[in-house]
Amino acid sequence: MRLKIIILILFFSLTILSEENYFTKLLNEKDYFRAIGEFKRIYFEKGYEKNCKYYLKISSLYALSGYDTFSFKYLDLLTEVDLSESCFVYDGVVRSYLNFKRGDFNSAIFEIEDFKTDGVDTLMLLLDFLKKNVYKESVKILDFLDDSIKNDLKGYQKVKLKSPEFSFALSSFLPGLGEFYSGYPSFALRDFLLTTFSNILFLYSFFKDPKGYKLEKFELSLDYFKNRDYFLTLFIYSSLVSRFQNGSKSNAYTLALKRNEEIRKKYLTKLYNLVEKKYQDILVDFVLSY
Structure with missing residues (x-):
């Protein structure tokens, strides 16, 4: 009897592990839309509560897959739950990404300018640098950029935009x-x-x-x-x-x-x-x- 219980536990553990590996595989392949369904299924099977991270993660996946309207819809649902400090940060990142895709760099910067967490500060630096280049503002080329990007930027600085x-x-x-x-x-x-x-x-x-x-x-x-x-x-x-x-x-x-x-x-x-x-x-x- 104990052996059967152990086998069942191992079976379900391997099943869950396999599901999570498949979910990770979808993300690595940038198949974000299919990852949404897989994420919801795993979340439901594990019985997790629908907290701020749940809504933000689904909103993130919709934003990554290009379904911005649905991404905003799940962001609106955050008003129904309590927001942790980390949720505040990623709420800003998702909103910033949605504005970035629309070409609204000022709004994209505004959403994350108060966050200094790892990764977000580098993103903020790159985003501000891109905005200044788009609008032909005087800016020094960042040292850590790839040489091919630096060469493109040097060529861009020599070209005059049309009025x-x-x-x-x-x-x-x-x-x-x-x-x-x-x-x-x-x-x-x-x-x-x-x-x-x-x-x-x-x-x-x-x-x-x-x-x-x-x-x-x-x-x-x-x-x-x-x-x-x-x-x-x-x-x-x-x-x-x-x-x-x-x-x-x-x-x-x-x-x-x-x-x-x-x-x-x-x-x-x-x-x-x-x-x-x-x-x-x-x-x-x-x-x-x-």
Whole structure:
């Protein structure tokens, strides 16, 4: 009888150990979504209470798997339980990570700036460094970064970002000029030709014979201006000229932002990935903790 009990205990112990190893394997493979179901099942089978760590760990897994809406949902459930000191820290880390993924670096920094625990302080340093580089603030390159990241940052510091406002102003002066400044000559040529053609139509509709298609000789007289086809002229201006001119200005502004994003992706992707990996390491370690 005792032997059977011992065998059963060993069996259940091995089963639980196997389940926990499988859960760890899912995390190591970054299969975070499947890890959520496995985590809930293990938690339920062990009969743990749903405390702040339970909600935070599930929120962390949802954030890691890209389901940010569900992550926020579980963060909201923290109001129903008491928060320990460690829960305060990881609540801030999860919220910081969610803001980081949205590109809101200021909010991401705000969520963790008061925490000086191991790992979080390094994350804070990297996050602040990334933010300053994104916005082209003067900052010294961190010594502990990989050489490939340092080389990318040196290249990034030599490149000037485009000003969306200046690009907009250029296209306001001459359609297509802002797009050319932003580094998109094909868009510049397209908008210039469309706007030029619509302006030619606009002028033609004003100066042509109202009863035909030939151009009339310009006269500075009341009768001349009375006989203009103002309906057609205004129609062409509102439907073509105004549309293409405004479109060129809007394109110039958008393309300047796009060019800046391309520059940042080229030079800052490795640094961005390093910061994200730091977030992932902190959250995975927290999920695996007891």
